[in-house]
Amino acid sequence: MTANEDQEMELEALQSIYEGDDCFKELTPVSFQFRIGDPDDSKSFLLEVSWPDSYPETAPQITLDGFFNNRLSPDTKKYILSQLAEQVEANLGTAMMYTLFEWAKENKEMLMENHQLVTSAVTLISNSEVINTTSVSKKKEKKEQLSKSQKRKLIGRTDNKGELPRGWNWIDVIKLSKTGGKEEN
Template sequence: MTANEDQEMELEALRSIYEGDEVFKEISPVSFQFRIGELEDSKAFILDVTWPETYPETAPQISLDAFFNNRISAETKQLILSRLEEQAQANLGTAMMYTLFEWAKENQESLMENHKAVVTAVTLASNSDNTTSSPIARKKEKKEQLTKAQKRRMISRTDNKGELPRGWDWVDVIKQLSKTGGKDDD
């Protein structure tokens, strides 16, 4: 078989295996994303995998450049990539995507054992906003402003508790029934 036929068969297999699974995303017929771990997990990461033209005879291109991975240190990313490259080299000539994904899931703990979350300026800024206690620094939530006409219409439709009166739409129901006719109109 040619490399193209192998790719088509593997793509069909991946689609059937991961159909409806949120961890797998097909970007294009030769480019995929696979999330290892749960979204809330601090040790989760996303693999970006792209097949070269000669895949599976050559290893796929694997990267951790997804924005989701920005909290992972460069050393940890390099470790993950080198270990995945070893697995890819061991499986050359065969359909290896499922094998790589499953290997990464099984070895997530060992891959991320030295993981220390990277602190970014965005997280620092959001944390400093929470620590300020002065009332001037906090922004007040804006309420939706209604015009006088909108307020009048709302009040005329509701009772003094702000609820619509019982049967407020009965006129519409009766009007609809008069247009369609009753059961006895045969």
């Protein structure tokens, strides 16, 4: 069999095995995402796997670059990828996606044993831009003030007949809804 035939067969198998499973997502016919663990679990992660043209004879590309994995430390990501690389080497030449996904599910605790939760990555541009959160919550929101030129642009948004676009005055819409669109006698 050619690599493409192997890929087609494995794709069909993955679709039938993971049909209805919200952990598995097929992005393209050669690219997949598989979530290990529950979305609310801090020790869960998302594997992104894509097949090169010569897969399964060559290793698939596995990444942990998804936004879901932002809470993982770089060391944890490296460890997970190194462990998965060992599994890929052991299964090279065969259809391995199901094996990799199930191995990762079974060994999640071992993969995440040194995991330290990354709460957030905040970059401060300067000390003057640091905002006290208690003072922000006490302040009332101000309405945006338009400049004269902005007001002129709003007035100038008429069509070629000199009429404003439909829905520009929501008061008319409210009046229509109260009257049902009928003229009062």
